[in-house]
Amino acid sequence: MDEPAVIVAFWVLAALTLGSALMVAVVRDLIHAVLFLILSFVGVAGLYITLSADFVAVVQVLIYAGAVSVLMLFAILLTPSSARDNAPVPYSAPLSALAGLIGAVIIFVAIQTDWAKAGDEGRFQATAAEIGRALLDPFVLPFEVASVLLVIAMVGAIVLVRPAGEEEGA
Amino acid sequence: MTELRTPPYVVNIGPQHPSTHGVFRLRVTLDGERIVDAEMVLGYLHRSMEKLAEERTYTQNIPFTDRMDYLAAMTGNLGYCLAVEKLAGIEVPERGSYLRVIFAELQRIASHCMANGTFINDCGAWQTPLMYMFREREQILDLFEMTCGARLTTNYMRIGGVAFDVPDEWYPAIEKFVREMPARISEYEEMLLDNEILLARARDVGVLKPEVAINASVSGPMLRGSGIAWDVRKAEPYCLYDRFDFDIPVGHNGDCYDRFVVRMEEMRQSVRIIEQALSQLPGGPPSVPVPLALRPEPGEVYARIESPKGELGFYIVSDGGPAPYRWHVRSPSLINLSVLKEMTVGLSVADAIVTLGSVDINVGEIDR
Amino acid sequence: MTLPVAAWYDFDPLRELYDWLRDHTAGEVVYVVAAVVGAVGILTFVGLGALVNVWLERRIIGRIQVRRGPNRVGPFGALQPVADAIKLIQKEVLQPRVSDSKLFNLPPILVFIPAMLTFAVFAWAPDLVYADLNVGVLYLLALSSITSLAIFVAGWSSNNKYALLGAMRVIAMAISYEVPMVLTLLAPVLFAGTMSISGIVDFQRHYDVWLAFLLPVPVLVYAIAATAELNRTPADIAEAESEIVAGYHTEYSGMKFGLFYAVELINSLAVSGIMASLFFGGYSLYGIDEYVPPWTIFIGKMYYFYLGLIWLRGTLPRLRIDQLMAFAWKMLVPLALINIAVVALEVLLWRELELDDAVLAAYVGVNFVLGGLLLAVFFRMLTRGYYRLPTRVRLVHDVSVPSLPAPGSAFGP
Numbered sequence: 001m002d003e004p005a006v007i008v009a010f011w012v013l014a015a016l017t018l019g020s021a022l023m024v025a026v027v028r029d030l031i032h033a034v035l036f037l038i039l040s041f042v043g044v045a046g047l048y049i050t051l052s053a054d055f056v057a058v059v060q061v062l063i064y065a066g067a068v069s070v071l072m073l074f075a076i077l078l079t080p081s082s083a084r085d086n087a088p089v090p091y092s093a094p095l096s097a098l099a100g101l102i103g104a105v106i107i108f109v110a111i112q113t114d115w116a117k118a119g120d121e122g123r124f125q126a127t128a129a130e131i132g133r134a135l136l137d138p139f140v141l142p143f144e145v146a147s148v149l150l151v152i153a154m155v156g157a158i159v160l161v162r163p164a165g166e167e168e169g170a
Numbered sequence: 171m172t173e174l175r176t177p178p179y180v181v182n183i184g185p186q187h188p189s190t191h192g193v194f195r196l197r198v199t200l201d202g203e204r205i206v207d208a209e210m211v212l213g214y215l216h217r218s219m220e221k222l223a224e225e226r227t228y229t230q231n232i233p234f235t236d237r238m239d240y241l242a243a244m245t246g247n248l249g250y251c252l253a254v255e256k257l258a259g260i261e262v263p264e265r266g267s268y269l270r271v272i273f274a275e276l277q278r279i280a281s282h283c284m285a286n287g288t289f290i291n292d293c294g295a296w297q298t299p300l301m302y303m304f305r306e307r308e309q310i311l312d313l314f315e316m317t318c319g320a321r322l323t324t325n326y327m328r329i330g331g332v333a334f335d336v337p338d339e340w341y342p343a344i345e346k347f348v349r350e351m352p353a354r355i356s357e358y359e360e361m362l363l364d365n366e367i368l369l370a371r372a373r374d375v376g377v378l379k380p381e382v383a384i385n386a387s388v389s390g391p392m393l394r395g396s397g398i399a400w401d402v403r404k405a406e407p408y409c410l411y412d413r414f415d416f417d418i419p420v421g422h423n424g425d426c427y428d429r430f431v432v433r434m435e436e437m438r439q440s441v442r443i444i445e446q447a448l449s450q451l452p453g454g455p456p457s458v459p460v461p462l463a464l465r466p467e468p469g470e471v472y473a474r475i476e477s478p479k480g481e482l483g484f485y486i487v488s489d490g491g492p493a494p495y496r497w498h499v500r501s502p503s504l505i506n507l508s509v510l511k512e513m514t515v516g517l518s519v520a521d522a523i524v525t526l527g528s529v530d531i532n533v534g535e536i537d538r
Numbered sequence: 539m540t541l542p543v544a545a546w547y548d549f550d551p552l553r554e555l556y557d558w559l560r561d562h563t564a565g566e567v568v569y570v571v572a573a574v575v576g577a578v579g580i581l582t583f584v585g586l587g588a589l590v591n592v593w594l595e596r597r598i599i600g601r602i603q604v605r606r607g608p609n610r611v612g613p614f615g616a617l618q619p620v621a622d623a624i625k626l627i628q629k630e631v632l633q634p635r636v637s638d639s640k641l642f643n644l645p646p647i648l649v650f651i652p653a654m655l656t657f658a659v660f661a662w663a664p665d666l667v668y669a670d671l672n673v674g675v676l677y678l679l680a681l682s683s684i685t686s687l688a689i690f691v692a693g694w695s696s697n698n699k700y701a702l703l704g705a706m707r708v709i710a711m712a713i714s715y716e717v718p719m720v721l722t723l724l725a726p727v728l729f730a731g732t733m734s735i736s737g738i739v740d741f742q743r744h745y746d747v748w749l750a751f752l753l754p755v756p757v758l759v760y761a762i763a764a765t766a767e768l769n770r771t772p773a774d775i776a777e778a779e780s781e782i783v784a785g786y787h788t789e790y791s792g793m794k795f796g797l798f799y800a801v802e803l804i805n806s807l808a809v810s811g812i813m814a815s816l817f818f819g820g821y822s823l824y825g826i827d828e829y830v831p832p833w834t835i836f837i838g839k840m841y842y843f844y845l846g847l848i849w850l851r852g853t854l855p856r857l858r859i860d861q862l863m864a865f866a867w868k869m870l871v872p873l874a875l876i877n878i879a880v881v882a883l884e885v886l887l888w889r890e891l892e893l894d895d896a897v898l899a900a901y902v903g904v905n906f907v908l909g910g911l912l913l914a915v916f917f918r919m920l921t922r923g924y925y926r927l928p929t930r931v932r933l934v935h936d937v938s939v940p941s942l943p944a945p946g947s948a949f950g951p
Contacts, residue, residue: 032641035691055673059676061683065684066680070686070690128672128676203860294854295853295854296851298852302603363930365855366924367854370857371857399936405937419933422932428931518858518859520859521858
């Protein structure tokens with residue numbers, strides 16, 4: 001983990017992630033904001049790779065940058081054009097102060113934690129086989145509940161967009 | 171829970187569009203993907219032929235009929251010459267009539283090759299069946315070129331017969347064509363007709379109910395596709411058609427698929443007619459001499475033929491002079507288009523394009 | 539990092555350079571040099587592949603259409619792709635004023651990146667893999683989802699009704715067909731026990747059986763799903779020229795359009811490569827790969843399936859978007875799910891009960907029979923509506939007009 005290449009990669013990816021996350025909040029057009037969000041997802045995937053978590057990195061790209069962002073784009077396109085402005089909101093000063101406070105707390109905790117020791121305790125080989133075993137043995141209940149939740153979401157989506165009074169056609 | 175309302179928007183299909191078969195403009199109002207309203211804007215190819223014809227003699231008007239339906243020039247010529255002969259009481263010799271029938275049926279096959287080919291092109295098959303059908307069309311156009319020198323705007327029929335007699339090399343060429351064509355049509359039917367993707371695209375798309383078709387005076391393969399057995403060649407036989415034995419294909423449902431199959435089958439029946447005409451071809455002159463500036467008796471005439479697109483009619487009023495007083499064409503494509511809105515409302519844009527392809531319009535004929 | 543045992547077709551100077559670098563420079567340099575050389579090699583292959591594919595596509599579709607393809611530029615038209623590229627480069631670069639200028643130039647680049655990256659995980663020979671990821675299969679799926687994003691940005695930034703329509707259709711189709719694609723790509727992973735592509739090819743080589751024989755239904759479903767993902771006929775509504783002019787790349791002119799077109803061809807090659815690796819044995823051909831360089835076998839198989847894709851394009855008409863969606867959700871997804879269940883059961887029995895390897899032959903038989911049954915049932919279910927009317931017309935000898943209905947009933951007021 002101390003090889004120069006990894007350190008350089010970490011700083012570049014961190015800059016990419018944080019920079020695009022900042023642009024999400026700052027940029028004017030909502031579609032541009034979503035695109036910067038996708039960029040930050042990809043940056044996070046890169047950070048996963050520096051941690052040798054290959055499965056999680058690829059799944060991050062597949063799910064977040066591939067599916068969740070498409071969902072967000074569809075949601076934006078369904079809103080009228082007038083509401084698509086990333087305009088300043090009221091109470092921006094107190095809200096920014098709150099966000100700054102939360103950020104400061106997180107940074108303080110992150111600096112204070114002894115990461116080497118914390119990493120040692122939860123030794124976990126994040127390869128696909130291990131994740132699969134984990135999902136089916138200790139974490140099987142959340143896994144099944146998540147699938148049920150997804151089915152409910154799909155059924156709900158279909159119910160929402162069905163034209164009124166029409167039965168399902170081909 | 172509020173409904174998601176989306177406002178309808180207007181989209182222009184054409185006049186420059188790869189598949190509107192000419193300069194044809196269709197303004198569709200779309201609600202999502204469904205068409206709510208379809209408005210045709212015509213006239214992009216208007217060349218005022220009917221007015222120009224009033225300044226020219228009857229013989230000089232024959233090239234106009236080439237260029238109206240430029241994909242079926244022979245039948246255009248035929249309709250016009252029949253109308254003038256009816257007006258002036260001219261009798262055409264038998265050989266001339268037989269040659270006219272042969273060339274009209276050849277033109278029908280060529281036009282249907284083009285129509286079906288472009289129809290499947292609209293369905294998306296990247297011109298492969300079109301190229302196959304063009305193989306046949308090339309043979310037919312070569313036959314035309316042998317006889318009258320032109321492939322597309324043939325200007326072959328004259329008032330009183332045909333312009334030239336056929337050369338010697340024409341006979342083996344047309345025998346070869348007649349021998350090979352039925353096998354080729356069977357090949358097309360085998361490759362195309364039971365194709366599930368074609369069925370999915372064209373079955374139950376653009377349905378034209380028979381009573382709507384009759385009330386809108388639709389004619390040609392569109393009418394026959396809707397199940398009505400009507401063919402001008404059988405109903406009012408002109409030009410010796412009552413001497414030939416042929417059938418009319420009639421569809422079941424009136425959708426694009428039925429029209430497609432009707433056109434395929436009509437090609438086969440046309441080959442039958444050509445075979446019979448060739449075997450009965452008499453000798454003699456191909457035409458009677460007719461004065462250059464023909465002055466028919468004052469009167470009016472309406473003559474109609476079955477062109478590949480439908481019933482092509484000519485209404486000519488003569489005032490005794492060398493040029494007609496009024497020259498009007500009942501163009502089948504224009505009348506067939508009047509039901510386009512009925513057929514396309516409720517379909518998606520892709521289906522509308524397919525339906526337009528199956529109507530088989532020719533904008534030269536619509537706008538004249 | 540070791541190199542494989544030398545065979546007669548290995549390139550010795552390269553091996554000597556590698557050994558010298560490893561012995562005489564710091565540890566990282568040889569890695570970087572190898573990476574750069576490999577990347578240049580893949581890029582060359584991809585670039586040349588695009589050119590060759592353009593030529594192949596045009597000549598073969600020409601032959602399917604009873605005509606020759608291009609034959610003027612160079613012998614047998616071989617320089618036609620070069621002529622196309624030059625033509626596209628020298629075209630005027632148009633950008634609509636109302637387009638989103640910051641985003642407009644991005645999609646051609648963005649869509650090229652996943653196409654190129656797909657080739658990094660292929661196993662060209664034993665131990666000749668650029669990036670032997672443990673999650674190779676998942677990596678391929680992630681790349682295809684980036685492609686659909688790039689297409690959306692293309693459609694959006696054009697600020698054109700038609701382009702946006704095309705882009706939305708593409709996205710809807712891409713996410714619909716990703717589901718059967720993921721499920722069918724899971725089947726080889728189940729059998730091989732690993733997600734790395736070289737591992738799956740090793741499995742096929744070790745047991746001397748192609749996974750296509752063990753898994754006929756996933757091969758078919760993957761072929762169809764991949765055709766739809768690639769936006770090739772019969773699923774090319776995205777660029778359905780006869781309907782919405784050119785879909786999401788309507789507003790792109792010159793080389794930008796050329797890039798979209800090239801990427802479609804490169805993606806087709808990549809998908810053929812995936813099919814060849816995962817289902818048809820990759821670089822192995824029942825032992826011939828000891829006498830012939832394995833990468834020639836692999837490239838041969840890739841182009842074999844690419845020819846199949848060209849054949850589909852030249853022959854079939856196009857389906858409508860709602861028909862495509864119905865086909866994906868009603869036929870492919872259930873097929874893939876049933877198949878995954880069966881395959882998982884088979885793999886469980888094989889591995890847990892430690893059955894003899896001859897049981898694989900039995901699996902081949904069972905899977906073919908089951909696959910045939912499933913396909914027949916689904917096909918009958920989906921196409922029942924098309925055959926309710928006869929597909930031929932009836933011939934009538936005399937005219938007859940039915941009696942007209944009462945006036946004012948059918949048409950008009």
